[in-house]
Amino acid sequence: MTDAVSSRPQSRSGVGGFYDGRGLLGPGLAALYLGLIVLIPISALIWQSFGEGLDAFLAAVTSPQALAALRLTFWASLIVVLINAVMGTLVAWVLVRDDFRGKAIINSLIDLPFALPTIVTGLTLLALYGPRSPFGINIAYQPVSILIALLFVTLPFMVRSVQPVLLELDRDMEEAAASLGASPVTVIRRVILPNLVPAILTGGALCFARCMGEFGSVVLISGNIPSSTEVASVYIKGLIEGDRPSAAAAVSVLLLIFSLVLLTTFDLLRRRISRHSEVG
Amino acid sequence: MTAASSATATGARPVGGNARRSRAVRLTVRGIVLLYLALLLLLPVAMVFIRAFEGGIGPVVQAIGRPAFQAAFWLTVQITVITVPICTVMGVVTALAIARRRFPGRAVLNALVDLPFALSPIVIGLSLFLVYGTNSPIGGFLADHGITVIFAVPGMILATIFVCLPFVIREVVPVLREIGTDQEEAAYTLGAGPVRTFWRVTLPAIRWGIVYGVILTTARSLGEFGAVAIVSGKISGKTITLTTHVQERYEAFDIVGAYTASIVLAGMALLVLVGMQLYQSGRLHRGSSDDAPSSLMLEPVSTAGSRTGGGI
Numbered sequence: 001m002t003d004a005v006s007s008r009p010q011s012r013s014g015v016g017g018f019y020d021g022r023g024l025l026g027p028g029l030a031a032l033y034l035g036l037i038v039l040i041p042i043s044a045l046i047w048q049s050f051g052e053g054l055d056a057f058l059a060a061v062t063s064p065q066a067l068a069a070l071r072l073t074f075w076a077s078l079i080v081v082l083i084n085a086v087m088g089t090l091v092a093w094v095l096v097r098d099d100f101r102g103k104a105i106i107n108s109l110i111d112l113p114f115a116l117p118t119i120v121t122g123l124t125l126l127a128l129y130g131p132r133s134p135f136g137i138n139i140a141y142q143p144v145s146i147l148i149a150l151l152f153v154t155l156p157f158m159v160r161s162v163q164p165v166l167l168e169l170d171r172d173m174e175e176a177a178a179s180l181g182a183s184p185v186t187v188i189r190r191v192i193l194p195n196l197v198p199a200i201l202t203g204g205a206l207c208f209a210r211c212m213g214e215f216g217s218v219v220l221i222s223g224n225i226p227s228s229t230e231v232a233s234v235y236i237k238g239l240i241e242g243d244r245p246s247a248a249a250a251v252s253v254l255l256l257i258f259s260l261v262l263l264t265t266f267d268l269l270r271r272r273i274s275r276h277s278e279v280g
Numbered sequence: 281m282t283a284a285s286s287a288t289a290t291g292a293r294p295v296g297g298n299a300r301r302s303r304a305v306r307l308t309v310r311g312i313v314l315l316y317l318a319l320l321l322l323l324p325v326a327m328v329f330i331r332a333f334e335g336g337i338g339p340v341v342q343a344i345g346r347p348a349f350q351a352a353f354w355l356t357v358q359i360t361v362i363t364v365p366i367c368t369v370m371g372v373v374t375a376l377a378i379a380r381r382r383f384p385g386r387a388v389l390n391a392l393v394d395l396p397f398a399l400s401p402i403v404i405g406l407s408l409f410l411v412y413g414t415n416s417p418i419g420g421f422l423a424d425h426g427i428t429v430i431f432a433v434p435g436m437i438l439a440t441i442f443v444c445l446p447f448v449i450r451e452v453v454p455v456l457r458e459i460g461t462d463q464e465e466a467a468y469t470l471g472a473g474p475v476r477t478f479w480r481v482t483l484p485a486i487r488w489g490i491v492y493g494v495i496l497t498t499a500r501s502l503g504e505f506g507a508v509a510i511v512s513g514k515i516s517g518k519t520i521t522l523t524t525h526v527q528e529r530y531e532a533f534d535i536v537g538a539y540t541a542s543i544v545l546a547g548m549a550l551l552v553l554v555g556m557q558l559y560q561s562g563r564l565h566r567g568s569s570d571d572a573p574s575s576l577m578l579e580p581v582s583t584a585g586s587r588t589g590g591g592i
Contacts, residue, residue: 027383030374034392037442041407042395048410087316094313098306106314108557112321114496115549115556117503119523120328120542123530127327127539134327152320184302206397213400215506216523220530233402233506240406240510249410252403259398 049249060247061254068227069235070254072143076231077211080150081204087151088158089200095159096166110160113153118216121152126221141223146231149217154207161203162196169195198270205266212259328546332539343540351517352525352541359433359508359521360501363440367497368490371448376482378449379456393449396442404442405510408435412511431513436521439507444500448493455489456482492559499552503545 050057060066095107113121125148130140139145169192177187215233222229230238232255239248332340343349377383378390396404412419412429422429429435463485467477505523512519520528522541529537 024383026373027377027381027386027389029370030377030389031385033370033374034389034445037438037445038392038395041404041411041442044410044416045403045407087313090309091313091317094310098310100310106317108553108560109317109321111553111556112325112549115499115503115552116325117505117523117526117545117549119505119526120503120545120549123526123538123542124324124328124546127331128324132331148320152324155320184305209398213398213403215400215402220527233400236400236402236406237506237510240402240409245406245410248406252400252406256399256403263398 045249046253048246049253051246051249056246057250060244060250063247065226065230066235066247066251069230069232070251070258072146072230073212073232073255074258076143076146076150077208080147080154080211081207083147083151084154084158084207085200085204088155088203089162089196091155091159092162092166095163110156113155118153118214119220121217122149122220125149125152125217130221140221141225141229143222143229145221145223146218146229149221150211150214153214153217154210157206157210158200158203161199161206165196165199198274201266201270201273205263205270208262208266209259212255212262325546328539328542332536332543335536339536340540340543343534343537344544346537348517348520349525349537349541352520352522353544355433355520356502356522359437359440360498362437363444363501364494364497366441367444368448368494371445371493371497372452372486372490375449375452375456375486379453380461393446396445401443401504401506402510405439405507408439408442408507408511412438430511431515431519433519435511436508436519439511440501440504443504443507444497447496447500448490451489451493451496452486455486459485488559488562492556495552495555495559499549502548502552 049060061070091110095103095110116124125145126140128134129137129145129148131138139148174187174191177191178184182190213233214231215237218231219234222231222234224230224234224238226235232251236248236251236255239245239251374389374393378386378393409430410416412422412435414420414423414428414430419429427434429438463481464477467481468474472480503523504521505527508521509524509527512521512524514520514524514528516528522545526538526541526545529535529541
């Protein structure tokens with residue numbers, strides 16, 4: 001009895017620690033890898049952002065051009081997330097609930113923006129909506145071009161977040177609501193949407209983070225006009241090329257903080273809502 | 281599979297009085313979605329192929345034959361061939377550490393894995409530039425010993441690894457959690473050592489997760505632009521990858537050159553898509569319990585996020 005009790009925790013701690021070892025080889029290698037590739041560079045970035053003192057940091061992030069770039073990036077990202085919440089959900093809806101010839105091909109094309117290099121995306125959009133547009137629509141070098149580029153690169157995030165949830169959604173619930181006399185609109189509003197909201201928030205967070213930092217797809221089509229169509233990443237690149245690494249690092253740190261705050265906010269919202277729906 | 285199941289579901293549904301109206305709604309939504317996807321996705325990509333072959337196939341072949349294109353193409357291949365194995369092996373090691381071990385700092389490690397998703401590629405390039413540039417202590421030390429990282433291939437490889445780091449880990453960790461430790465414990469109690477347990481039990485169980493992570497890593501290494509552009513210095517013939525070649529040609533008003541490199545990259549992207557499809561059908565054949573068909577891509581990332589405490 002005593003033996004059984006004492007031997008059990010032993011074996012548990014043995015295997016719970018990855019096969020046998022308390023050896024730290026695996027975690028050590030992992031820490032070394034992440035330290036070298038991620039942690040040291042990010043520390044250097046933060047260090048450098050204050051390299052010329054706090055005043056220089058504040059001056060860098062409050063310069064009119066920096067503020068304009070950050071403001072543009074934020075608003076463009078927000079609009080794109082909102083459009084995606086609607087269109088991405090509709091796309092997922094059609095892929096799951098509708099049925100037509102060629103749907104499988106459409107479904108696999110959704111991942112194209114992940115596979116296509118961002119610079120090719122930029123050139124691609126420029127070919128259709130640039131100066132030589134076959135439709136005569138030329139939006140190049142206008143703020144709206146940034147939205148198109150961001151919508152392209154973030155399309156899969158929302159669709160692939162909502163799609164699995166929609167697929168697993170219990171149709172009995174909808175039928176029950178409908179048979180109890182709920183109109184289709186009520187079913188969507190009271191049954192379907194509440195179930196989708198956590199997934200939409202997850203997708204939205206990923207979209208937001210991607211939009212805040214996007215570079216390749218935007219750089220060709222936006223024209224990078226300072227204080228007009230220049231997004232944060234392009235502005236930072238300009239600072240690097242102008243040999244102002246401290247200012248570049250300062251704006252980068254602010255952009256990173258923005259992204260982390262947004263991601264955390266989305267995550268907290270999602271948790272609250274999931275908890276609500278579990279209780280209710 | 282999806283089509284079939286949704287079709288039966290639709291058929292089984294009681295046909296109500298407003299069946300015709302719901303059909304009209306369905307067709308309208310389908311129309312809106314298809315138009316949206318056509319304008320945003322299909323037409324632009326088709327347009328690149330049309331523009332590239334506007335002057336026939338001759339100029340495209342000529343552009344592919346140019347030394348600058350050749351150098352860029354092979355550099356991209358070289359970076360990918362080095363990056364993918366590093367990201368895969370170290371990704372599996374890190375995933376095992378996160379999913380199977382308890383050690384101080386594990387939560388920090390886990391959060392660091394997601395950080396590249398929250399960073400702009402430009403910021404990633406800048407941070408590497410700050411560590412390994414000749415102005416920094418580390419970069420200066422390496423330069424004194426004849427190793428140049430920034431404005432050279434090593435820096436570009438580092439940037440690509442940084443950008444690709446989460447993919448394998450975020451695919452493998454959820455699989456490791458799902459399979460649990462029962463089989464590993466069994467193998468271990470039966471006398472298999474850690475190495476044998478890994479090769480015979482763990483690796484076969486996680487291999488599809490690894491495959492998908494490798495597909496994503498390959499796609500990203502071939503196509504990474506921002507981070508690599510910052511650390512490469514764009515030295516012609518030396519540090520120009522295929523993606524920077526596209527930009528460089530475009531800015532030099534060599535439209536055919538830019539479109540040619542683009543369609544080569546787009547062709548590679550299509551191959552990756554095919555790989556994803558094969559993976560999907562492979563996954564369906566395995567018939568794993570929690571796998572929603574056609575859910576891919578972010579599903580592992582998002583579930584990992586919710587399981588590991590929100591990730592970032």
